[in-house]
Amino acid sequence: MANNHFFKPLLPGFHSHLTIPEAFLKYIEGRNEQTMAKLRSNASKIIWEVKVEEDGQRLTDGWKEFALAHDLRIGDIVVFRQERNMNFHVTLLGPSCCEIQYGSCLDNENENNLESVEDEEESSEGDEIESLSTESESNQESNFEKIQRKKKVKKHPRREASSSLDPSCFVANVSHATLRYDKLNLPRTFARGNGLDTRMGEIVLMNEKGKSWTLDLKGKKSYGTVYIKRGWRSFCHANGLKAGGFFTFKLIQRGGTPVLRLLSEEPEEE
């Protein structure tokens, strides 16, 4: 069994295609005849069929779907392990240099519907298989939709994961309502984890340049929720935080008046 590897850092524009390193091509037998590559990852049991361009070096059609389904981003690193000639297992590494964790949403869901795709690889005949292979593209698309749909349910799996890694950070959703009522609810876990649920009074919000605003920190005792009042709207206006955006805040001071610093706007929103 071949066990050759190569890796690629994802650079701007990576969605359009992925180029196999020149030096790796010697491990691909008859690469000029190869028209399709098969990719799989730990995120699911899906076998992704990706078109290989004539020179046998570029993965094009299907790669974008693979990248989108795995929520790949600029700066991520993908490690290809050659399992068979043009069959690769792909390991996906995030900015933390660790393998990206997709949670159960990709795992469970795909257990059922993807076995059939694997069967397609093993078998060579039979009505069921034939119908699968003739519709392999749409089949792949439907798998893609299932992942997407599942991901939608969990709004921002990776984002949530990253914010949960650092308990002093939270992502604020600047909705029309928060601006209208001049009130921003703090996530309970964030408030509890940082002792804000017992420290009503004032809170300081600081923008990226270090300018600060003092706002009211209120709590709903009976429901255990904590929110920022009076000043949230003006802070948003002053810093150009528009409705519909997601902004990350980090608690940089716990003692005395708590201080939240605006880190940056979330890079993308769909």
Add this chain to the structure above:
DNA sequence: CTAGGTCCGAACCGGTTGCG
């Protein structure tokens, strides 16, 4: 797998306050 319970945040409501 599904129904019921729980949690959470958005939206809303009614009382209070401030101002003309």
Add this chain to the structure above:
DNA sequence: CGCAACCGGTTCGGACCTAG
């Protein structure tokens, strides 16, 4: 006194969890 803005509490609906 009346209106508008503000404030704190409540309701509602969606997401998630869990037991059967």
